[in-house]
Amino acid sequence: MPKPDRPRLARGGRTLSETVCGDRVYSALMEARPAGLPFKQLVVATQMSAHHTRKGLNYVKDVPALERKTPLIWTRKHGFQLSDNxxxxxxxxxxxxxxxxxxxxxxxxxxxxxxxxxxxxxxxxxxxxxxxxxxxxxxxxxxxxxxxxx
Missing domain, CATH: 1.10.287 (Helix Hairpins)
Known part of the structure; x- marks a missing residue:
């Protein structure tokens, strides 16, 4: 029986670490540059659940955004975005x-x-x-x- 605090994917029942979630989100946002992605499109682009996509967004805010000096921002018009501006x-x-x-x-x-x-x-x-x-x-x-x- 799975632990209740470990999220599971709908297909296959695999758990995803925050690093994996973050890497998928970061990759999707880099591919979309200079445009951004609204949350629903980000879920589709990462092929993850909404939960795992949020987990990935939090990881990107905390780790790669600082390490790679590219802040993760959000606007109503463009959604989530890794802007150089x-x-x-x-x-x-x-x-x-x-x-x-x-x-x-x-x-x-x-x-x-x-x-x-x-x-x-x-x-x-x-x-x-x-x-x-x-x-x-x-x-x-x-x-x-x-x-x-x-």
Whole structure:
């Protein structure tokens, strides 16, 4: 009986290591260059399940993208892409940081601000708000700089 934490392919019942999944994803994306591949097309191109394709994408983000100095980016228009263009990288990074800034801002308004208002003498709430304010300022500066570079 297979271990429940080991994914199995639908055909043949073989398990695939993250290295194998990553190599297939990386190869498919390199073949598609300079264009990208939407997720469904990437699944077809790699001949793997959606699970194994996601596993491969995570591996590519963690290992080959850094080793080969080619970041894995995603856009609505082109899907997943290994671009050589730094302006593509910056655009992706600005979008990712903007999403993080939105998340931090919403968490601050929904959790930390009410906490600090309910307990004005709470040292943790005060410290958290101070640090979060600094993080927000830093992210805002990086996002503005990235938009000016493009």
């Amino acid at each position: 730094p302006s593509d990288w910056i655009a992706f990074e600005v979008e990712a940081l903007s999403a993080e800034l939105t998340h931090i801002t919403r968490t601050t308004k929904r959790v930390f601000a009410p906490h600090a208002a309910a307990r004005p003498d709470d040292a943790f709430a005060e410290l958290a708000l101070d640090y979060i304010c600094g993080m927000k300022a830093g992210l805002t500066g990086i996002i503005a700089a990235g938009k000016n570079i493009r």
